[in-house]
Amino acid sequence: GQNIDQPTEMTATEGAIVQINCTYQTSGFNGLFWYQQHAGEAPTFLSYNVLDGLEEKGRFSSFLSRSKGYSYLLLKELQMKDSASYLCVVMDSNYQLIWGAGTKLIIKP
Amino acid sequence: KAGVTQTPRYLIKTRGQQVTLSCSPISGHRSVSWYQQTPGQGLQFLFEYFSETQRNKGNFPGRFSGRQFSNSRSEMNVSTLELGDSALYLCASSLLALGLTGANVLTFGAGSRLTVL
Numbered sequence: 001g002q003n004i005d006q007p008t009e010m011t012a013t014e015g016a017i018v019q020i021n022c023t024y025q026t027s028g029f030n031g032l033f034w035y036q037q038h039a040g041e042a043p044t045f046l047s048y049n050v051l052d053g054l055e056e057k058g059r060f061s062s063f064l065s066r067s068k069g070y071s072y073l074l075l076k077e078l079q080m081k082d083s084a085s086y087l088c089v090v091m092d093s094n095y096q097l098i099w100g101a102g103t104k105l106i107i108k109p
Numbered sequence: 110k111a112g113v114t115q116t117p118r119y120l121i122k123t124r125g126q127q128v129t130l131s132c133s134p135i136s137g138h139r140s141v142s143w144y145q146q147t148p149g150q151g152l153q154f155l156f157e158y159f160s161e162t163q164r165n166k167g168n169f170p171g172r173f174s175g176r177q178f179s180n181s182r183s184e185m186n187v188s189t190l191e192l193g194d195s196a197l198y199l200c201a202s203s204l205l206a207l208g209l210t211g212a213n214v215l216t217f218g219a220g221s222r223l224t225v226l
Contacts, residue, residue, distance in 0.1 A: 004151065033214075042199065042219045043215075045214045045216075087151070087152070096165070096207075097215075098151075099144075099151035101151045
């Protein structure tokens with residue numbers, strides 16, 4: 001079966017750095033997305049990786065290793081507004097999206 | 110430009126009833142996909158519509174159905190509601206049909222939260 005694993009919950013301190021890991025086992029691979037979802041709101045797109053390596057976008061970076069079936073989302077200079085759930089999504093060989101359950105990130109002052 | 114609009118935002122139904130949810134995509138987007146989100150589970154794909162045709166369907170019973178109109182607005186219907194249908198139902202629109210390309214970003218609506226009593 002297809003599976004995406006990410007931690008259920010993480011806690012970090014304002015101003016710090018946090019890394020949210022995602023491992024996947026899917027039928028093929030055509031890209032990996034990260035979405036952010038604040039409580040009670042719609043998921044919003046953060047990043048897309050299809051090749052190995054690091055993609056940086058401001059305070060957020062996303063890394064992919066296809067051989068290891070592994071990705072992480074790195075958030076720097078954490079702000080209180082970063083408190084949200086972060087969803088790891090893999091597109092399989094049929095271009096179907098497989099969603100992780102999400103990681104709830106709690107930021108403490 | 111206006112985002113994805115879902116109505117109603119909240120609704121309460123009882124077992125056995127049916128419900129219809131509506132989704133208006135971003136102007137120009139022809140793909141609308143629907144998802145069910147429950148606590149502790151990832152988004153579960155329900156179905157996708159593109160140009161009024163259902164292109165793909167997830168692993169849900171036939172009680173879950175949908176359609177898309179010529180203006181790309183979409184509706185989903187759940188008949189004979191069960192307690193387990195209580196969830197947040199999200200729709201997302203995209204410019205391209207799902208399954209045609211990798212870098213196809215979804216724009217989500219705020220969702221319709223359904224409670225079945």
